[in-house]
Amino acid sequence: MYCRETDVVIIGGGPAGLAAALAVKAAGVESVLILERDTQLGGILNQCIHNGFGLHTFKEELTGPEYAARFIKRVLDEKIEYMLETMVVDLKSDRTVVAMNRKEGLFSIKAGAVVLAMGCRERPRGALGIPGFRPAGIFTAGTAQRFVNVEGIMPGSEVVILGSGDIGLIMARRMTLEGAHVKLVAELMPYSGGLKRNIAQCLNDYNIPLKLSHTVVDIKGKERVEGVTIAEVDERLKPIPGTEEFYPCDTLLLSCGLIPENELSGSAGVALSPVTGGAVVDNTLETSIPGVFACGNVLHVHDLVDYVSEEAENAGRGAAEYVKGQKAGIVPEDDTVMEMKAGKGVRYTVPAKIRPATVKKDVLVRFRVDNNYKDVSIGVFYDGRLERSVKKRTVAPGEMEELRIRKEELDKYPEVKEITIGFVE
Amino acid sequence: METREMTCINCPLGCLLTVTKDNGKVTVTGNTCPRGEDYGIKEMTDPRRTVTSTVRVKNGSAVKVPVKTKTDIPKDKIFEVMDVIRKAEVKPPVHIGDIIVDDIAGTGVPLVATKDVE
Incomplete structure (x- = not known):
């Protein structure tokens, strides 16, 4: 197996990984490598085509791809090494990173420090416990976002959205602009999980109703979704009998929370917080394993990419200082x-x-x-x-x-x- | 006199604005910054939005290129803008900032690419 050594390995080439890599380089550590599983850098920003990014970082309003492009350009200008279509399959507590791609096959990297920047996943239907068959037409909001914005495919035309997270709100507007009829956003909690401005500009602008304290209690349809039954819930979040209402639709989008993607961190033995699902870190964003740092949505789910970039810079600086300290033999x-x-x-x-x-x-x-x-x-x-x-x-x-x-x-x-x-x- | 409550969409704070229009004079309260005042006045007199979407790419490295109206456009023109976007098609290469449609739907605002496609 091919084996190499690198001062700082960054797992993930999204907004967190890009900002962390730049900070490592700026701190004077030259040997830094970004590993990205997709065919391009930029991560989830590539499908977030809406605007509202960058107000803090660049003092102007950018779309997701524009925000990513600014960081990608700096990474290219700094000649930071990156590998695309490269999947990290294991991380060990001695900071050995095992990855694979088509060119190298399976290979390992002995890293001086590691920055975890894998982002997060959406909570899927299986984790929600909604009864009914498993027909086509049920998507997480982010999957639908990828279909519409990257693949150019509309997942359906009559839509109900469960969950009022930001991606759900953004997709309510996006599907409406593309000609779909979004009938309703139902939210289990008595408040929305999304930003107030997204309720204003994604729902109110298009007269899409938001029903708080409501959830989906049944999905009708065997081959394809034919409709969903929505019911009001009580303060213990249990459906109230008699409040059921049937909404005919062909598509159900789920925007029910994001979960940091920490399978790799877990295998390395990084201590995780049961509340955030991300690593327990100190102020340098170092995890319970010396030399392993975490930032962005793999650490805790953020509302704003600007904050991810800022946090990732901190993690990158921490990783660079760690490597420099180890090389100089400094013991705190x-x-x-x-x-x-x-x-x-x-x-x-x-x-x-x-x-x-x-x-x-x-x-x-x-x-x-x-x-x-x-x-x-x-x-x-x-x-x-x-x-x-x-x-x-x-x-x-x-x-x-x-x-x-x-x-x-x-x-x-x-x-x-x-x-x-x-x-x- | 007309009074409306609205959520400012400029930043994640989402200030709840109270906007009052009296004899053509618009006053805004509830904002925490000057952008909130601008938004409230505009929303009462000439509501505008930036539209973001995608345009089909002919034989490129991606099937769609993301686009936006370069500045905001009148809110009541959103669906007319979308009709033009849906019919548009571009040939690669396309670069960030390239004009895809100038003066989209008679708004005087160009539609520009927000990503490079080779």
Whole structure:
């Protein structure tokens, strides 16, 4: 088996992988390789033809392919090595990456550091427990997006969408523009999982109804979907008898959540968070395995690609510093670790650990709340003692929040074991 | 006097705007930045959207090339724009920013490619 050595191997050539690779190179590490399983770089952005990308990164509104093209151009300009149609099949805890493609066959790479940038998957029908046969016409929203935007094929003409995640909302508009009739978006939860602006510009603009606290309880049709039965659910999310309504349709799209794609991380033994489905990382985005870093949707699902790029740069810098440190034989003197905890109203934080010795200015912490709230005060607690708080007019589970842990605070409380982010009572 | 509530679509904050039109004068509240005010005024007087879609490619490395209206177009022209897009076809190579249709559906706005196709 062909074997090679590379300082930093990046698994995935989507927005996270591209930004991470550029950051590795910018930090002075020359030997970096991107492994991508598709026929082109850019990842999911290639099928996200709608606009709204890049407002933070480029201060202008770009489509997905345009956003990807800017990063791809920089990767090409920097002469960063990449392999397409290359599938990573195994990652070992000693950072050996086993991959295959048509040219090399099966090969392995001994990596100084690895950046996990594999993105996420959609929750499929099988994970939703909807009764009924398995007729044609049931697609995840992202599959339908690929059919319409890349393959140029319309999956159907009379459409019901289950789940109000952003891809579902975007596809409601896209299918409508292509001449389909989108009858309804049903959402199990009492709130939408998508961005407010997508409800405005994808549903309201086209008079597509959004029914909150509703779900699909039956799918009719044996060869092809003939219709779905929608019912209202109670506060325990159980369908309420007597509220069933039948919607004739030939297509059901599912936009019911995204799951970080961590099969490789799992096989390497990377510790995963049960809440995010992604790796447990510290502030340099290093996982539980030294020299293995994670960023983008494989770490936790983001709302905005701009935040993915920013996070991936951090992971790339971390990987570069790790490689440089190993080569110079530097052993960190101070290995204090503070745990980050999700307090009241907060589901999770990324990072989940802070190593104060590695903090230069401050630590950007991203988190999600567990419900819709109005007029809340979100606090930073050091070992349970409130340090400071910020007021928020509205917070929602579908919209990621952020705040910064300041270096001065870490210096002020060197003995602290736990930093909690949560609502102030 | 006319008052409408609307969600600003400029950024993910999605501010809930209250837009009031009184004797031709439009005032916006609820916005957190100047773009919200611009959006509210425009949405009340001349609502516009950027349309993104795909155009068929003849014998290229991809079957479709993604496109967008270079700037926003009047909202009530969206489906007329789509009718033109559906009939359009391009020959490769196509590059980002190439004009696919100029002055689409009489809007005065060109339709441009958003991806390279060889």
